[in-house]
Amino acid sequence: MHYLDTASMGALARRHGFVLEEQMTLPSVSASGLYERIRYSREVSAVKAAFLTVAISAARPFFAVLPADIEVWFLRRKG
Numbered sequence: 001m002h003y004l005d006t007a008s009m010g011a012l013a014r015r016h017g018f019v020l021e022e023q024m025t026l027p028s029v030s031a032s033g034l035y036e037r038i039r040y041s042r043e044v045s046a047v048k049a050a051f052l053t054v055a056i057s058a059a060r061p062f063f064a065v066l067p068a069d070i071e072v073w074f075l076r077r078k079g
Contacts, residue, residue: 006020006023006071006073009023009071009073013073013075017077017078017079018075018076018077018078019075019076019077019078020073020074020075021074021075021076022073022074023071023072023073023074024071024072025068025070025071025072026068026070026071026072027063027068027070028063028066028068028069028070029056029060029063031057031060034053034056034057035049035050035053038052038053
């Protein structure tokens with residue numbers, strides 16, 4: 001995992017013979033499987049996980065107004 005912005009990723013890609021073909025963002029929080037992800041390590045109780053799932057799911061529309069924090073870059077080697 002690297003924390004780079006699009007301009008830095010493009011420059012790094014060009015330096016190593018790649019072209020940035022496409023860039024897209026992913027949602028910060030996905031409702032699909034949220035409860036299971038919260039409960040994965042079993043450090044959070046089932047009741048607390050259920051509460052967190054409801055609270056985070058209710059807050060998801062507010063996350064949409066924030067800048068995306070997950071970017072995906074599709075690179076292609078030149079030539």
